[in-house]
Amino acid sequence: MVAAPSASAVEEGEQRPTSSQPGPVGSRSEDATPPLSALQGSLTPKAAAAIVREHLDPRDVRVFLRSSPARLIAMGIVLVVLCVAAGAVAAATVRDRQQTLNTVLDETEPYAASSQRLYSSLSIADAAASTAFISGGIEPKAVRDAYSQAIGEAAAELAVGAADPEDADARKLAATIASKLPVYAGLVETARTNNRNGHPVGAAYLGEASTLMQTTMLPAAEDLSARQSAAVVDAQRAYTTPPWFSFALLVLALVALFGVQVLLARHWRRILNPGLIVASAIMVALFVWMAVGGSLSAAAADRALGHGTLPLAKLTEGRILAQQARSDETLKLVRRDTSGEYDAAFDDDMARLGAVLTDYGSDIEGSDRVADALRAHTGWLAAHKRMNDTLATGDFTGASIVAIGPGDADSTAQFEALDTAVQQGIVDTRDTLRSNVSRASTVVDKLTPGALTLAFAAAFFVLVGLWPRLREYR
Template sequence: MTAPLTTTNPGAPEPGLAAGTGAAPAPTTPGGRFSAGLATTPGRLALATTVAVVACLLLGVTGFLAGNGQSAALRDAQGDAAQLVGTQELRNDLVSADATATNAFLVGGLEPAEARDRYENSLSEAAQAVPSLAATARGEGEAADLAAVSDAVQRYAGLVESARANNRQGFPVGAAYLDQASSALRDEVLPTIDEVAVSTSQRVDADMGSVSLAQALLLLVLLSLVALGAVQLWLARRTHRVLNTGLAAASVALLVGGVFASAAVLGGNGVARSVASGPYAATVATSEALSLATDAKSMESFTLIKRGSGEEFEESYQTSVAGARELLGEAEQATAGGDSGAEPVALLEAWDEKHTEIRELDDGGDWDGAVAAATSRGDDSAGAAFTAFSDRAHAEVEATSKDAFDRLGSAATTAQVAAWIALVLGVAGAVAAAAGMNVRLKEYR
């Protein structure tokens, strides 16, 4: 039986082969579809639209992160600087109380009511400052350290009261109690406060460093502007149309947002640097100088209390005054050599001259005259000279610290506002860019 014949068309492709190729059709892949899409003008327009929208959003987000991050760093610097100043003021209150107590001890019997009031006010301010400083402490262990300071201050106050009670009755043991109280203050309380101050100062430095880090994000802001400009240039060449309303609006939005964000971030960094080297540095230096000078005032009294055996206290006095003089010089430089730094230095020198007169009386054998000069509150006395210096130094600390806090706070607010402006304009630019590119895409549909 003969097999049936099949009719074939010599020109037809074999089954399973692509016509005219003699090979099976290549499978379609995502990469292939993407490449094929880019080969067409609508595909390229869609890609350009994506680039423009992403560029706008990138600027908005990076501008927001840069401004918001810098604002937070400035707020942290402001808070930690206030914490440091408060810690130094706590130290000043305590050494002031001690200086008043030792000076009043020289009078013998019942000390003057004015001296007693100054002592109690200084101790009361210190006692009130400890809980608030502990509540706002951010460093590890600082709250516990300040709590220990509170307990030690109470012991110090108890020893001072014992010294006063014995001194009123003329018992020599009163001097021993006063010496013990002062030693407890300098061996237990002040070193702990200094440790807290050091850790807080390190945080302020770290905060100031964080302020400058936000500038790195400005590179992305610049990249966004460049990307959007490249899209507009490509579109103008492709379509032979110079202006696209949507892209023009997006460009304006991005330019304004970029300028706001850049100006705020760069300006905030400049403020942080100028504050750190200016009013903040002056505040810290003046406060430390006041603390050293007040401690020297205590040493002046102890030199007389020891009656001929107080050489080490006089040496401590000279060391403290020299340190205070140097710090006030630094404060003068930080305030650009203005009168704010020169006047405290002059007042410190005036008090030191009065101290020299006291030492000349004591070294000349007139101990009673030296005590009278050290405890006098007359207008031309050593006490009045020290009060003038102390009041002026306190005023300088208050003025420079307020200047520093206000400038940091203003810069933080500006950075925060610029962050939201950048974000809003970035989103608005993305919408405008998408709308403008969509007009060109419709021409190919």
């Protein structure tokens, strides 16, 4: 309970100001300084300045600064500044972190997704172009459509922005791909024309096109995709780091509020100060809101990273490895390769693909799709072995049927099953990524205005708590 003001509240040695005793009517002290208002208009600027200095005697100022009212005012200023500063920093921190998440949703992640689609489209185009040659003459419509669609999607991704315009290195990589894409398409069309006319030189043109894709375009697309994906990962990892400075300011404000209440209890004999207690409760509420809301938001961002961004990168890598393996498999038949170069490339791509799919977690989104992809991966390896065994007997036509035939156990069916499963897994993990990033932003949506409101409310109750103590010194 708050004690009533009394004379004991005044520190020992301090005297309340008292008015002068009035003298006889008409008397006047010779040393009395006339009030400034009485002298307005009758003094020179120099004389007025002298009177002002007399009223603002430094000794009087020093005495006041050592007094209890001055200490109360100083404590009030410090508490108000700390409360408002802690709330303002908390609000600014939350706003900046929310802006980071919004940038991920609106810019960084779409750029990463676009660069990944560009990478996949180029790989699909290369695989489809080589597949078309095995059949000889006019390629099947489905294969031709797959190639045309892949080239169109790659051009579209370059046009709409697979690279962040603020990233000079990303723009340079995209420009490299854009400049080589028409060259690649031209080589493929030349190869097709010769292939339709039965000219063996068509295979050489196709090999040149594939070399351009494998040595220049795909490495550039891979670097571009890696840069854009890294930007998403970096933003999410930075977000999961707690805002230590904001928490430190809140703790400092709480410590200061507690310290002032202890001083009031010791020197002013006021055990409880309702205003400061309410201000402390408000700052505790803000601290808890920041801690709980920030933790929930960080948990959602961490889930977006662990169940969305990282698995998405693995699945994208797996899909590209599958496309490259398919290109190696078909190019072996197109080039009638006996050196083992394409087999070695196929085995390497399939081994890396198997490792990516095997290491994929079983408790994250897309795991069921990966299980389907693993079964198709095993079936594809078996089909590829049959193709090589058939080719070893000199049966090129039979080997071609195994590679591009319609049978469920043939390479085409197994490759398409794997690609479809991985592609659906990419869709699932991207949905998880975006939904969790959105949730992380929504959790702290009200914290920015709330932090400012609570901070000013705490500052108000600080003034309410100290004002009665100041009134005792009137």
